[in-house]
Amino acid sequence: MRVLIVDDDEDILLAAKMFLKKHCKEVVIESNPKKIPFLLNQASYDVILLDMNFTEDTTSGKEGFFWLEKILEQTPKAVVVMITAYGDVEMAVKALKLGATDFVLKPWQNEKLLATVLSAAKLSNSYKEVESLQKTNQHLVETLSGGEIIGESKAIQQVLAMIEKVAKTDANVLILGENGTGKELVAKAIHRYSLRAKEAFVSVDMGAISENLFESELFGHKKGAFTDAKEDRTGRFELAQKGTLFLDEIGNLPLTHQAKLLAVLQNRQITPVGSNKVIPIDIRLICATNLDIHQAVAEGNFRQDLLYRINTVEIHLPPLRERAGDIPILAKHFLQKYAKKYHRPTPKLSAETIAFLENYPFPGNVRELEHALERALIMSDSETLSPDDFFFLKATKTSTFNNSLATSTLNLDDVEKEMIQKALDKYNGNISKAAKELGLTRASLYRRLEKYGL
Numbered sequence: 001m002r003v004l005i006v007d008d009d010e011d012i013l014l015a016a017k018m019f020l021k022k023h024c025k026e027v028v029i030e031s032n033p034k035k036i037p038f039l040l041n042q043a044s045y046d047v048i049l050l051d052m053n054f055t056e057d058t059t060s061g062k063e064g065f066f067w068l069e070k071i072l073e074q075t076p077k078a079v080v081v082m083i084t085a086y087g088d089v090e091m092a093v094k095a096l097k098l099g100a101t102d103f104v105l106k107p108w109q110n111e112k113l114l115a116t117v118l119s120a121a122k123l124s125n126s127y128k129e130v131e132s133l134q135k136t137n138q139h140l141v142e143t144l145s146g147g148e149i150i151g152e153s154k155a156i157q158q159v160l161a162m163i164e165k166v167a168k169t170d171a172n173v174l175i176l177g178e179n180g181t182g183k184e185l186v187a188k189a190i191h192r193y194s195l196r197a198k199e200a201f202v203s204v205d206m207g208a209i210s211e212n213l214f215e216s217e218l219f220g221h222k223k224g225a226f227t228d229a230k231e232d233r234t235g236r237f238e239l240a241q242k243g244t245l246f247l248d249e250i251g252n253l254p255l256t257h258q259a260k261l262l263a264v265l266q267n268r269q270i271t272p273v274g275s276n277k278v279i280p281i282d283i284r285l286i287c288a289t290n291l292d293i294h295q296a297v298a299e300g301n302f303r304q305d306l307l308y309r310i311n312t313v314e315i316h317l318p319p320l321r322e323r324a325g326d327i328p329i330l331a332k333h334f335l336q337k338y339a340k341k342y343h344r345p346t347p348k349l350s351a352e353t354i355a356f357l358e359n360y361p362f363p364g365n366v367r368e369l370e371h372a373l374e375r376a377l378i379m380s381d382s383e384t385l386s387p388d389d390f391f392f393l394k395a396t397k398t399s400t401f402n403n404s405l406a407t408s409t410l411n412l413d414d415v416e417k418e419m420i421q422k423a424l425d426k427y428n429g430n431i432s433k434a435a436k437e438l439g440l441t442r443a444s445l446y447r448r449l450e451k452y453g454l
């Protein structure tokens with residue numbers, strides 16, 4: 001327990017310190033209240049004992065109220081016990097209304113002082129617990145949404161064995177694989193099977209953080225640290241305290257940020273922007289990238305020392321086209337998932353359709369397969385899906401081969417719009433022919449033309 005006592009009477013300060021030191025980890029005393037903001041910036045205290053009257057203004061209690069408000073402004077969860085003289089009870093009540101936790105009358109009996117400080121510390125502890133629970137809760141939802149890893153191929157079985165092996169160790173893991181191969185899914189599975197499973201899983205997309213917010217996002221900031229810092233902000237490292245931090249797209253990190261990240265990983269502590277308080281961190285780190293990170297090191301774009309820090313264990317997720325044997329079971333899994341979501345019976349896949357899907361290269365990997373099945377299920381009413389229900393994949397495939405696909409988006413609406421435009425171009429705007437090629441009725445093509453403003 002850390003206690004701060006602010007009183008202008010040096011004798012009281014020393015006596016209180018001598019006595020409380022026997023019961024507390026640290027007792028800091030201060031006779032000048034103007035030092036309070038500085039002290040609160042330097043460290044955090046479980047309990048603050050604050051005098052009601054300092055010499056400048058001996059009886060009104062105004063100074064006490066002023067500093068109480070300052071303390072609560074700077075650290076809203078502070079537990080403040082007011083030190084008041086006999087006859088000041090009314091003022092003490094006012095202090096309680098302003099947010100003080102309790103008060104002690106001076107001169108005090110040591111036992112009474114200790115009892116007050118201990119119960120205030122208990123309150124402070126429960127505030128901390130609530131805060132940490134709220135943080136954990138916030139991220140629990142994210143963790144729970146991590147699904148099952150499906151696959152019968154040797155490659156996926158090896159990945160599963162690897163997850164089982166490393167999960168319970170605290171080793172840093174680097175997951176490598178193309179977009180949509182399931183890197184985040186694997187990271188969440190490692191967390192779920194780890195000793196940290198009950199704590200938070202915090203995911204950060206490094207590619208999505210703007211350059212100048214990097215430190216604030218990861219390490220947090222103090223209110224006023226820069227123009228837009230209107231509130232204190234807890235960084236992702238602190239949010240992941242005791243849990244797992246997942247840094248996605250780590251390969252895209254500029255070299256300057258790589259150096260900062262390395263320093264934090266080496267020292268295992270962070271300092272929020274605008275603060276001089278050092279916060280020790282206890283996290284399990286999992287990183288992922290779709291880049292060839294070893295080549296990035298060879299080319300000087302990724303620090304070798306940082307790679308060594310993050311890749312104690314490497315897990316490689318092969319692209320879906322190299323484990324096409326997993327496609328039927330994955331397809332079945334996604335069809336069941338989306339049939340349930342859209343309250344539809346689960347359609348079957350004809351042998352021809354399975355062969356078609358197994359031969360399609362899926363540049364967007366499992367994510368693309370999942371979107372394709374969701375889309376086919378929405379668009380088709382038949383009990384068995386045929387290759388025609390995946391016309392958009394065919395079109396994408398041809399276009400990819402022709403090198404003429406305008407976008408690499410996987411957004412279904414964008415892809416649909418693009419395919420419709422291509423069909424119209426191919427048949428010089430002939431709706432019937434375009435509709436036939438797209439596998440749509442004329443009416444539904446018209447509806448889509450209207451929807452996309454084509």
Ligand SMILES: Nc1ncnc2c1ncn2[C@@H]1O[C@H](COP(=O)(O)OP(=O)(O)OP(=O)(O)O)[C@@H](O)[C@H]1O
Nearest residue numbers: 148149150151178179180181182183184185366367
């Ligand atoms: N083996 C698998 N079994 C079941 N679902 C999977 C599998 N692999 C991937 N998925 C699903 O595919 C989608 C993409 O997976 P995920 O986000 O983990 O990929 P990623 O490699 O992290 O992608 P990115 O590189 O774009 O961040 C998710 O909906 C995930 O649930």
